[in-house]
Amino acid sequence: MTINLRDRRRLQTAREIQLAALRLSLRHGYACVTTDSIASEAGISTRTFFNYYPNKQAAVLGMPPQLDSCAAEWIVTSTGPLVDDLACLLGRMLEAKEIDREIVRMIEQVWDTTPELMAVFRNSMDNIALTLGGLLHTRLGPDRQPEAMLIAELATHALSHAVRHWAADDAMSVSDIPPMIARQMRQVGHLLV
Amino acid sequence: MTINLRDRRRLQTAREIQLAALRLSLRHGYACVTTDSIASEAGISTRTFFNYYPNKQAAVLGMPPQLDSCAAEWIVTSTGPLVDDLACLLGRMLEAKEIDREIVRMIEQVWDTTPELMAVFRNSMDNIALTLGGLLHTRLGPDRQPEAMLIAELATHALSHAVRHWAADDAMSVSDIPPMIARQMRQVGHLLV
C-alpha cells in the first residue's frame, strides 16, 4: 500500500495548497498574492510549493481535467447521435475528476478580476479539445478534419458553460450536465443551418 | 501632423520589436529568448521594451485584432443568414488589421514549441468572442444567451482555422476567408442536428 498512501498524501497537500491560494486570492486579490504567501498559508516552504504546481496560476486552478484518449475511443465507432456521444463522453470525464462545487465557485470569483487565469483554464480545455478533435477526425472521416476540430472546441465550450451553470445552481446535479451540453449543442446546430 | 508622425513611429517600433522577438524565437527557441536579448536585437533598452509590450508573449504575438463593437452593431438587426453575417463581420475585422502572412507563419512556427503562446492568443480570441457574444445575445433574444456565446466562440475558432489555412496557402487571398468560415460553420451545423 506504499504507493497509495503516499499518493493520497500528495493529493491532500495539493488540495491544501489550492485552497490556500484561493483563500488568499479572494481576500487580497490574485495579483497581490505571492507564492511565498501561499506556501506560508499552506504550511510548506516556498520551494515545496513548486514541487506541487509549476506556477502560481496552476495552484489556483488545481489539476485540470484530462481526457484519457483510450477510455474515450468508443466514440470513434459509436453510431449514436454525435451530440449525445459527446455529452456522454465529457460527462464521464467530469465524474472521473470528482469536481467540487465550492472550489469551482471560488475559482470563478477569482476569474472575474484576473483574465489571465481564464486564459490558462481555457488552455487546459483546448488540450481536451485537441484529443477529442483527433477522435472525431477518425469518426467523421479524413475529409472532415476542420469540422472535427470545431466541434471538439464547441463541445468543450459547452462543457464550461454547463459546469458554470451547475456551480451556480445548487438544485442541479452533475448528472444534469451532459443533457444540458447536448441540448445546447443541438440548439446551436439549428441556428447555424 | 505631430500626432500622426509620433504614432507612426510608435507603430513602426512596435513592429520592429515583434520581428526581433520572432527572429530570435525561431533561431533559439522562445524559452531561451530573454527580454534583454529582444530589446538588444531591436536596438532599444530593456526598459523601453516594456513601454511597448506588457510582456514577452505579447511581443511575439503583436497587437491582437480587436472587434469594434460600434462598427459591428449592424449584425444585431441584420436579417441575413447568421453564418454569413458572422463571416462578413470577422472578415472586415481582418481587413482592418492588415494582417501579414509572413508574420502569421512565423508565429505559427513558434507556437509549435510553445503552447503557452497559444493560450495567450486564444485569450485575445476570447475577448472578441465576448464582444460578439453580447451582440448575438441581443440579436437572438434574451432566452438565447448560452447559444449566443457558443456561436460567438465557434466563430472565432472558425476564424483561427481559416487564417491558418490562408497563411499556409499562397493562392488564397484574404477575401477567401469569410466564405471559408461560413462554409465550415454550416457543415458543423449539419453535423450537430
Next chain:
DNA sequence: AGCAAATATTGCATAGTCCGCAAAATCATG
C-alpha cells in the same frame, strides 16, 4: 524495533520578468 533505500522537503544561489521612479534625451511648436 531498526536498518537501508526511496522519496519528499527545504535552503540557497541564480537567472529572468516586470514595474515605479526620476533623470536625461528627443521632439513639436510658437
Next chain:
DNA sequence: CATGATTTTGCGGACTATGCAATATTTGCT
C-alpha cells in the same frame, strides 16, 4: 531657438521559477 510635452533610459527592487545539494521523512524488509 526656447519651452513644454513626450519618450527613452538606467537603476533599484519585488517577485517568479529552477537546479542543486543537504536534510528529513517514509517505506519495505529483516
